[in-house]
Amino acid sequence: MQKYLIILTGPTGIGKTRTGLALAKYFNTEIVSSDSRQIYKELNIGTAVPDKVELTEIKHHLIQNHSIYENFNVSKFENEALSTINSLFFHHNLVLLVGGSMLYINAICNGIDNMPDADPEIRDMLKVKLESEGLESLRFQLKKIDPDYYNTVDLKNTNRIIHALEISLMTGNPYSTYLTKSKKTRPFTIIKIGLNCERTELHNRINTRVDNMINAGLEDEARKLHHLKHLNAMNTVGYRELFAFFDNEISREKAIELIKRNTRRYARKQLTWFRNDEEMNWFEYDQTKEIITFIENQIIEK
């Protein structure tokens, strides 16, 4: 029996949760999340996780099942999401993957190369070096260790340079030797559904949603997490702007304004990524009926 993974995605605030629930009910199946922030159990309001009613109506996976104290990453996501999806196929012919994290979705569709997780000590060491000697020094080191990657990487992107160095130093092999550029094959058929709407309306939806989050108590939630702002997981829109307010760097009003702006920018970045995906089938956010028809036609054809 052919298995289908329906990937439902789109910019933040477009209504993926709602449409996902409707599809899950219709196809009598379960939802796997592909959201890099909803995966954390400590985050609620700011990540717009499905509420308790929604989570009991339909079984969700990879929602709030990890801690912000862990060093979660895309590779762990790939492994965990794939094994979850494959076990769901034991009882379902169709499974939903719902979320907007582009790289995570890409890892499910195309896979990601195998390499070890970065050693936090080596990363810290490189950060110290960055502080004391500057980015130029890290570039110089990368040029010696991995000239191939040095020639292709964006040399202004500190994160990428640090990552290439930490993997190279840890393993003794140049980072670029781990990049096979091969696409992994999956034992299921993928159908990609993208939700969208006119940009102005998307901005309105986002602005309203941020106001709703503030009214729902986002400030209190963020205040409790303030002392954890150094964690990777807390470098998140909706929290970091409030942290800046708590640290007296900006006003409360300014923080809310920045949350809206940064959410809008995130949505644009998502659209940039998804736009280039030729496999994406685009729908307006309220076309649930059309989406169901589309999926059914796809399945019948195969």
Added chain:
RNA sequence: GGUACCAUAGCUCAGUUGGUAGAGCAACGGACUGAAAAUCCGUGUGUCCCUGGUUCAAUUCCAGGUGGUACCA
């Protein structure tokens, strides 16, 4: 109703001694292999309020109109 001041990018405003204009913010485009809601790169998007006049040339000067603000009635 009268007088003064203002009208330039989505917003706040510069500016052009007359040669079709530029800052900040916002916005937009792009890259993307273990931090990805991350990180990085790039782009002015304009009937200079409207209609006449002067001029080789008007967003700029002049007149009128329209809209706005302030003050006086």
